[in-house]
Amino acid sequence: MPTVTMTVNGKAVTGEVEGRTLLVHFLRDKLHLTGTHVGCDTAQCGACTVHLNGKAIKSCNMLALQAEGAEITTIEGLAQNGTLHPMQEAFRDNHGLQCGFCTPGMVMAAVSLVKGKSNLSDDEIRHGLDGNICRCTGYHNIVKAVKAGAQAMGGK
Amino acid sequence: MHNFAFHRPTSVADAAKAIGAASDGKFVAGGQTLLPTLRQRLAEPSDMIDLSAIAELKGIKVEGDGITIGAATTHTEVANSADVKKTIPALAHLASLIGDHQVRQRGTIGGSIANNDPAADYPAAVLGLGATIRTNKREIKADDFFKGMFETDLAEGEIITAVHFPKPEKAGYEKFRQPASRFALVGVFVAKTGGGIRVAVTGAGPGVFRSKELEAALGGNFTADAAKGVKISANGLNGDLHGSPEYRASLVSTLAARATAAAS
Incomplete structure (x- = not known):
């Protein structure tokens, strides 16, 4: 079987995989990083x-x-030394979740989306999160959370 | 998904060798269409040849009177490129409308046009701007490249290396998005070029096509009103639960008008 080597959350990892193994299955099944969810x-x-x-x-x-x-970061790699990432904190403060299933993906997408932009309009955030579906919240608090998280990150 | 042998060449020459040696090989670039296709078992290649580690396929450069985009350049890179925004803003705008944030960071221009999905965005820009597709074997004019639904002029094992877009005087792209798939229900690219007006339509028919009626109308008068007044025939256009052929026909002139108004 082929092997693959990458850096996941700052640690070098190597594993045997099949050609068809998806990255998400490698992360969840081999590395037991189950914060990354398979939804659809x-x-x-x-x-x-x-x-x-x-x-x-x-x-x-x-x-x-x-x-x-490659360097891969999963939801488990965002918090540093037990301190939540500002975007995670913003999701908690603004109750940007209900069941929580979509939350890891929402947070990871949001961190990427707001990079270099501390002030995003609601419209930019809503369009920017096109690729993430939530079936509980109706998105309002997610948008609030992303806005607050972007400000807390200060354009970093 | 059925299993396959995986190859990751670092040069175009090695990629061509790998596909030549495979019994039923497929290239994968960003894989944003191919991976879902494999998961549905709609394709079962013996070998997958990944083009994403080939440096010579990446990058954007201003070349002559236009811009050249490496085949493995992502949609995000095109959408954010200062050179593209300055030279052909409509092309950067189009790239920013493809799929979603995550898909744009993986999907590539070469993959999009090689796949030639009848509702994909890039074919409209390639045909609308009269671009040239460069491969490891030859150059192909956009007018000769797209052959209908998921079909192109590419030969077996031929690799797109770059796309060269000549700078138009003005161009615009507008899209009516299918909200679930994010593909174009209809998308229209209009361009005023040295060689005349070109209008390319995606999503409406079995493949991207030029609208002679809109080109004639805009040739005399490059205004939104001129485009709006063109009645497009629904004959041969796609009809499905998202929109009838008549609805798509109406969208073609509406979007052409919006694209003309927005053209810069």
């Missing part, structure tokens, strides 16, 4: 969003072998 399995819902070299992508729509040599 058709690359529509965004629950599987992780960062590939700092950019949000859908890990159900990429082969593990395509991530050879």
Whole structure:
């Protein structure tokens, strides 16, 4: 079986995978990083969003072998030394979730979306989160959370 | 998804060798269409040849009187490129409307046009601007490249390396999005070029096509009103639960008018 090597949440990892193994399955089944969710399995819902070299992508729509040599960040890698990332904190403060299933993907997409932009309009946030589906909240508090998170991140 | 052998060449020459050696190989670039296709078992390649580690396929450069985009350049890179925004703003705008944030960071221009989905955005820009598709074997004019639904002029194993877009005097793109798939229910690219007006329509028919009626109307008078007045025949246009052929026909002139008004 082929092997793949990448950096996940700052740690070098190597694993055996099949050609067809999706990145999301490598993360969940081999590395037990189950914060990254499989929602629709058709690359529509965004629950599987992780960062590939700092950019949000859908890990159900990429082969593990395509991530050879890449830096991957999952939801587990956002908090630093027990302190939540400002975007995670903003989701908590604004109650930007109900059941929580879509939340890891929402947070990862939001962090990528607001990079370099501390002031986004509601419209920009709503369009920017096109690739993430939530079936509980009606999105209002998610938009509030992303706005607050973007301000807290200060354009970083 | 059925299993396959995976290859990750670092040069176009090695990619061509790998597909030549495979019994039923497929190239994958961003994979934003191909991976869902494999998961539905609509394709079962013996070998997947990943083009994403080939540096020579990436990047955007101003070349002569236009812009050249490497085949493995992502939609986000095109949408955010200062060179594209300055030279052909309509092209950057089009790239910013494809799929969603995550899809745009993986999907590539080469993958989009090689796949030639009848509702994809990029074919409209390639045909509308009269671009040239460069491959590892030759150059192909946009007018000769798109052959109908999911069909192109590419030969087996031929690899798109770049697309060259000549700078138009003015161009615009407007799209009516199918909200679930984010593809174009209809998208219209209008361009005023040195060689005349070009209007390319995606989403409405079985493949991207030029509208002679709109080109004639805009040739005399490049205004939104001129486009709006053109009656498009519904004959041969797509009809499905999202819109009848008549609805799509109406969208073609409406979007052409909006694209003309927005053209810069």
